[in-house]
Amino acid sequence: MSARTTHRNRGARLAAVAAVASLALTATACSKQGAGSSDATGSSSGGSSAPAAAPVIQGDITFNDDNLTKLDAALKSALQGKDVSKLDLAMVVNVAVDYWNAGKIGFNKGLSDLGVKGTFQAPANGRLDQQLSMIQTLRGQNISAFSVSAIDPTAIKSPIQAANSAGTPVLAIDSPLPAEDGAALYLGTPNYTAGQKAGEAMKAALGGKGEVVVLVGSLTASNAVERIQGFEDTLKGTGIKVVNKLADNLDASKALTNAQTAIQTDPNVTGLYGVYSYDGPSAAQAVQAAGKTGQVKVVSDDSDAQTLKFIQQGVIQATVVQSPYQQGYTGAYLLAALKVLGKDATLALVKPYLESDGTTLSSGVGVVTQGNLSAFQAKQTALGIAG
Secondary structure, three states, rough: OOOOOOOHHHHHHHHHHHHHHHHHHHHHOOOOOOOOOOOOOEEOOOOOOOOOOOOOOOOEEEOOHHHHHHHHHHHHHHOOOOOOOOEEEEEEEOOOOOOOHHHHHHHHHHHHOOOEEEEEEEOOOOOHHHHHHHHHHHHHHHOEEEEEEEOOOOHHHHHHHHHHHHOOOOEEOOOOHHHHHOOEEEEOOHHHHHHHHHHHHHHHHHOOOOEEEEEEOOOOOHOOOOOOOOHHHOOOOOEEEEEEEEEOOOOOHHHHHHHHHHHHHHEEEEEEEOOOHHHHHHHHHHHHHOOOOOEEEEEEEOHHHHHHHHHOOOOOOEEEEOOOOHHHHHHHHHHHHHHOOHHHHHHHHHHHOOOOOOOOOEEOOOOOOOOOOOOHHHHHHHHOOOO
C-alpha cells in the first residue's frame, strides 16, 4: 500500500478523537448494567431479591497519544533542514494479519509526512525463516534503517548486530528485545501492563473464580511472555486459576482447535484469554459453536474486525488493545532521526517520554468493551483505519 496522498491535519484529528473518547468514557461510566442500576459495590436498585450485578470491566482508550504527539513534533523539528532525501526506511512485522493494517497505515503516513520512501514487510505465515529472509534482502538493498517485531528474540540478535555494524539503525517494535541484541529502543506496548489489564478484565468477567486457558501464538516471544506473566500475577490471590497455556505457532486454525479442545475436554473451564490478535476470534468462535456464550468468558488482545464484532455480540467480554498505528507513525520518525541525527541525539529527545524502565517508549494500552466500542471505532476511523 502506498502512502496516502491526502490527509487531514493530524493535530486536529487527534483532538477530535480525544473529544469523542472523553464523551464515550463518560457515557460508559454512567451506563447501567442489567435490569436496574447498580453502584460500585454491585448492589441493585431493582429490589433486595435481585442478584448482585457482576463487576464492571473498565474501558479506556486514551493510550499514550498526547506524549507521542509531542515527541513527533520534537523529532520533526530536529530533522528540519536536514537532508532526508536519500532515506529508505522499512517496517518488518511478525505476521500478515489485520492487526498490522493500522501499523502499515501509520508507517505510510509517517513516510509521507517526512517526504521519504520506505517499505512495509510482513511474513504471510508468520514464519521465522521468512522474516529473517526479508531482513537480509532489505539489508542487501541498502535500507537506511528498519523497525522489527521479532518473531524470535534469539534468532534476530545476529541480523541486528550485523545491521548495526553496517551503520543501519534498528528499532524494536511490538515485542521488546534484550538490550544486548543492539536495538536502539523499544517502541510499543508495555506488555506486562497489557497482561495486567487482561487479568483485571478476566477477574471482573468471572467474578473472581474459575478456570482459565491461555491461547497464544508463541510461548517464547517476549511480548507473549510478559503479557502472560502480567495476566497471571494479577490473578494471584483470587479464585481464578490458569490451568493451561496452548501455543498455536501463529496459526489461526490451530488456535481454533486449541480453543475447541479446551472447552470440550474440561467442563470446568470458564474463561479463555487470547493473547495474539487472532486468538480472541478463535476463542469466540469455539465458545459460540459450543453454545456457551456468556458461560465461558473471553478476554482477548487487539482489535481485529472479528474481535470487535464478537464484543458487540457479547461473546468477547473485553479486549486489550494496542496502538500499532503509532508504532508505525512514530516509528518512521524515530528511524529517520536515528539515521540522520544519530543514536545519542535521538535518545536525548526521547528520554522525557520513556517509561520508568528507561528503555520503553510506550504506544499505550487500552481496553475496549461494549460500553466504549463505538468511541473506539470512531477513533480508528479518524485515523483512517477501517474496521
